[in-house]
Amino acid sequence: MPEIRITNLKKAFGDLVAIDDLTIDVKDGEYLTILGPTGAGKTTLLRLIAGLTEQTSGSIFIDGECVDDLPPERRKVAFLSQSYSLFPHMDVWENTTFGPIARGWDPEQVEIVGREMLEMVHLYERKDALPRELSGGMQQRNALARALSADAKILLLDEPLRALDARLRLDLRHELKKLSKDMGMTAIHVTHDQEEALTISDRILVLRDGRIIQSGTPKEIFNEPSGPFIHHFVGEANFVSGVLKAVEGDRAVITGDDGQDYHTQATGIKPGSRVVTGIKTEFTLMTKDRWGVDINNFTGQIERILFLGRFSDFEVKLDSGQMIHARLPGYQATKFRAGDRVNIHYSPERMLVFPEPDGGLKKELEMV
Amino acid sequence: MPEITMKNITKRFGKVTACEDIDLTIKEGEYVTVLGPSGCGKTTLVKILSGIWEPTDGDCFIDGKKVTGIPTFERDLGYIFQNIALFPHMTVWQNTSYAPIVKDRGQEVIESTTTENLELVNLLQRKGFKPFELSGGEQQKAGIARALCSGSKLLILDEPLSALDARVRLDLRYDIKRLVKSKGLTAIHVTHDQEEAMSISDRIVLMRAGRIVEVNTPENLYNNPKNLFTANFIGEASFIEGRIVENDDEGNCCTMKARNGHKLKIKNDRCMMKGAGVVIAVRPENLFISREAEKNSIPGVIEEKIFMGSFMRYRIMMATDDLVQVEIAEAVDKTFNIGDNVNVIFRSEKLLVYPRPKEGLQEVLSLE
Numbered sequence: 243m244p245e246i247r248i249t250n251l252k253k254a255f256g257d258l259v260a261i262d263d264l265t266i267d268v269k270d271g272e273y274l275t276i277l278g279p280t281g282a283g284k285t286t287l288l289r290l291i292a293g294l295t296e297q298t299s300g301s302i303f304i305d306g307e308c309v310d311d312l313p314p315e316r317r318k319v320a321f322l323s324q325s326y327s328l329f330p331h332m333d334v335w336e337n338t339t340f341g342p343i344a345r346g347w348d349p350e351q352v353e354i355v356g357r358e359m360l361e362m363v364h365l366y367e368r369k370d371a372l373p374r375e376l377s378g379g380m381q382q383r384n385a386l387a388r389a390l391s392a393d394a395k396i397l398l399l400d401e402p403l404r405a406l407d408a409r410l411r412l413d414l415r416h417e418l419k420k421l422s423k424d425m426g427m428t429a430i431h432v433t434h435d436q437e438e439a440l441t442i443s444d445r446i447l448v449l450r451d452g453r454i455i456q457s458g459t460p461k462e463i464f465n466e467p468s469g470p471f472i473h474h475f476v477g478e479a480n481f482v483s484g485v486l487k488a489v490e491g492d493r494a495v496i497t498g499d500d501g502q503d504y505h506t507q508a509t510g511i512k513p514g515s516r517v518v519t520g521i522k523t524e525f526t527l528m529t530k531d532r533w534g535v536d537i538n539n540f541t542g543q544i545e546r547i548l549f550l551g552r553f554s555d556f557e558v559k560l561d562s563g564q565m566i567h568a569r570l571p572g573y574q575a576t577k578f579r580a581g582d583r584v585n586i587h588y589s590p591e592r593m594l595v596f597p598e599p600d601g602g603l604k605k606e607l608e609m610v
Numbered sequence: 611m612p613e614i615t616m617k618n619i620t621k622r623f624g625k626v627t628a629c630e631d632i633d634l635t636i637k638e639g640e641y642v643t644v645l646g647p648s649g650c651g652k653t654t655l656v657k658i659l660s661g662i663w664e665p666t667d668g669d670c671f672i673d674g675k676k677v678t679g680i681p682t683f684e685r686d687l688g689y690i691f692q693n694i695a696l697f698p699h700m701t702v703w704q705n706t707s708y709a710p711i712v713k714d715r716g717q718e719v720i721e722s723t724t725t726e727n728l729e730l731v732n733l734l735q736r737k738g739f740k741p742f743e744l745s746g747g748e749q750q751k752a753g754i755a756r757a758l759c760s761g762s763k764l765l766i767l768d769e770p771l772s773a774l775d776a777r778v779r780l781d782l783r784y785d786i787k788r789l790v791k792s793k794g795l796t797a798i799h800v801t802h803d804q805e806e807a808m809s810i811s812d813r814i815v816l817m818r819a820g821r822i823v824e825v826n827t828p829e830n831l832y833n834n835p836k837n838l839f840t841a842n843f844i845g846e847a848s849f850i851e852g853r854i855v856e857n858d859d860e861g862n863c864c865t866m867k868a869r870n871g872h873k874l875k876i877k878n879d880r881c882m883m884k885g886a887g888v889v890i891a892v893r894p895e896n897l898f899i900s901r902e903a904e905k906n907s908i909p910g911v912i913e914e915k916i917f918m919g920s921f922m923r924y925r926i927m928m929a930t931d932d933l934v935q936v937e938i939a940e941a942v943d944k945t946f947n948i949g950d951n952v953n954v955i956f957r958s959e960k961l962l963v964y965p966r967p968k969e970g971l972q973e974v975l976s977l978e
Contacts, residue, residue, distance in 0.1 A: 279775055279778075378648055407977065408802055408805065409647065409843055410647070412846060416914070416925075434777070436776060437776065437918075440919060441923075459917075464917070475777055478780065522919075524919060545788075546787055546788060548787070548808075548809035549828045549829060550809055551844065552845060552894070555809070557784055572895065609745065609747070609777055
C-alpha cells in the first residue's frame with residue numbers, strides 16, 4: 243500500500259530555509275497536488291521524497307518504512323521532472339525500457355512492461371522515434387512511460403505540464419489523473435497553476451515560503467480559504483481593509499477604511515479588531531440597474547474588459563477610487579461595454595473575513 | 611503611424627516550410643495576437659516582421675514602406691522577450707533607460723522617458739533594484755518599460771507571459787492591455803495560450819502548420835468559429851459526428867442522426883442538406899443535464915465530475931459513443947454523481963455545424 247508519511251521535515255540551504263517543519267500524510271491511491279508560487283519550496287519537497295536531496299531534519303516513511311537512509315532507486319518512487327530528461331540518442335522504446343534493463347530484468351519481462359507502458363500512453367506506434375522527432379506532448383508521455391516502467395507505486399510529478407502548450411495542457415490533465423488512478427498509484431503533483439490544481443486533485447496542499455498554509459479538497463480551498471493570500475491565489479478576490487464593527491447572527495458589519503459599511507459572513511474575530519474582507523471576482527455581481535437591497539451596493543465605471551470566452555473579466559473603477567474586478571459568464575458579459583456606468587453588489591455570504599495580516603494586505607497578497 | 615502589411619510571406623528552412631503564403635494587414639493602433647500550437651510558424655512570422663529573419667518569399671511593409679532587407683535596429687520597434695532578457699548586472703533604471711541612452715536622446719529626455727515608463731508599470735520605487743531582486747512578474751514589467759522607452763509606436767511581444775507563474779500572468783494581462791491602449795501603440799503578440807490571446811487582443815490570427823487558419827475578433831472566434839480546429843483550440847468544445855436526415859422548410863433548421871440512432875435538431879444558418887456527413891461542436895456552458903429525457907436530449911453516463919470554482923464540470927459518455935463536457939454554474943448545480951444516468955440537453959440554436967472532414971475528426975482537431 244503506497245502511503246507516504248512525512249514528519250517534521252526540514253531542509254535548509256545555508257541560512258535559507260526551503261522546507262520548514264512539514265508534516266504530511268498522503269493516503270494510498272490519493273492524487274495530491276502541492277500548489278504554490280515560484281520559490282515556495284515545492285520542487286525541493288518532491289526531491290526530498292524522491293531521495294534526490296537530503297533533508298536537514300525530519301523523516302519520510304513510505305508504506306510505514308522509514309526511507310531516510312535509502313537511495314532514490316530503492317524508494318519505489320517514479321520521478322517525472324519538468325524537463326523530462328529523455329536520453330536524446332535513445333528512441334522511445336530504449337528510453338522506456340532503460341530502467342527495467344538496468345535493473346537486470348529478463349528480456350521477456352522487459353518486453354511486456356515496455357509494451358504495456360507505451361500502449362497506455364498511446365506511443366507504442368512511435369516506439370522507434372527519437373525524442374527530437376516527437377512533439378512536446380509526446381515527449382512528456384514518453385517520459386511518463388519511462389517513469390512508470392520503474393515499477394513504482396508512487397508517482398512524483400514536478401510541473402509535468404509546464405513545458406506544454408496551454409491548450410494541450412487542458413487535455414493532458416485528464417489523461418494524467420486517469421492514468422494514475424487506473425494504475426492504482428499514489429501521486430504527488432507539484433504546480434504553480436491554481437486552475438490545474440483545482441481540476442486534477444483529490445486534495446491540495448498550498449505551500450508558501452516552505453510552509454503549508456492550507457490543506458483541503460479543491461472545494462474547501464476555493465470556498466473556505468485559510469487567509470487572504472489563498473483567497474486571491476486560487477481564483478481572484480476583491481478586498482477591503484477595515485475595522486470589525488459588530489457580529490450579529492450569521493452576519494457581521496465591517497467599517498472599511500473608505501468609510502463605507504460592508505456586510506459580511508459572521509466571524510469569530512473580536513469586534514474592534516482590524517480585519518480584511520474579500521469576495522471572489524466570480525461572485526462579484528455587476529448589473530446596469532441597482533439591486534433592490536440597500537447594503538453592499540457600489541457604483542463605478544468599466545475601465546477594461548478581458549474577454550475569456552466562457553467568461554469575461556471586467557476591471558471597474560468604483561466611485562470610491564478603488565479598482566475591482568468582476569468575472570461574468572459570457573451570456574451576461576455581452577451587455578456591457580468599456581465606459582459603462584455599472585452597479586456592483588457583494589453578497590454578504592460570499593464576503594469572507596480574516597484578521598488583518600501582519601505587514602498589511604499588500605504584502606500578504608504578493609506572489610513572489 | 612505604424613500600419614503593417616505582410617504579403618505572400620513564405621519562409622523555408624531547408625526542406626521545412628515554417629510559414630507559407632501569409633497575407634496579413636494590421637491596422638494602426640490595433641492589438642493583434644498570433645496564436646497557434648508549438649511549431650505552427652507564429653514565432654517565425656514575427657521574426658520576419660522584426661527583421662531577425664528574411665523571408666524566402668514575399669515582403670513586409672511598415673507604413674507602406676517595404677522593409678525587406680532593412681536590419682532590425684532600423685525598423686523602429688519595441689521588442690518584449692519571453693525570457694525577459696534584462697542585463698543582470700544593471701539596475702531596473704539602467705535597464706529601462708537603455709534605448710534613450712543608446713539613441714543619444716540627451717540627459718533630460720532620458721530622465722523623463724524612463725521615469726514615465728517605470729511609473730506606468732509601477733516600478734519606479736524599485737528603480738535601484740537588480741533583476742535578481744525582483745519577482746518574475748516585476749522583471750517582465752521592467753522588460754515592458756524598457757520596450758516602451760524605445761519610443762517606438764510598434765510593439766512586438768514574443769510570448770511575454772509564458773515564463774511566468776499562472777496567477778501572475780492573469781494580473782499582467784491587465785497591465786499590458788492598459789499600457790498599449792493608453793499609449794496608442796500597434797502591437798503584435800505571439801502566444802500559444804488561447805485564453806491570453808482572447809483576453810488581450812482586438813483580433814486573433816490563428817495559425818497551424820505554417821498557414822493562417824482563421825483571422826477574427828476573439829468574440830467571433832469563440833462564438834462562431836469557421837472551422838473545427840478553431841472550435842477546439844479557442845475555448846474547449848465537444849464534438850458529435852452524424853448525418854443530416856431532414857431539412858425543414860425555412861432552410862436554417864435540420865435534424866442530425868448521430869451514432870446509435872439518436873437524433874438532434876440543429877438551428878443554424880450554415881445547416882447542411884439532407885444526406886451530408888456532419889460534425890457538431892458545442893461549448894460546455896451551452897449544455898445542460900437533467901435526470902429526465904427532454905426535447906433534444908441524448909442519454910449518457912457521468913464519467914467524471916470536476917470542481918472548477920464557481921462551476922462544476924461533468925464529463926459524460928453519451929449513448930452515441932461521444933464524450934461531452936458540460937459545465938453547470940455551482941448555484942444551480944443539482945449535484946449529479948459519477949455513474950449517474952442522465953440526459954444531456956442540447957439547445958438547437960447553440961450548436962455549431964461543420965462538414966465531416968475527409969481526413970478524420972481527430973486529425974483535424976489534433977493540437978500537435
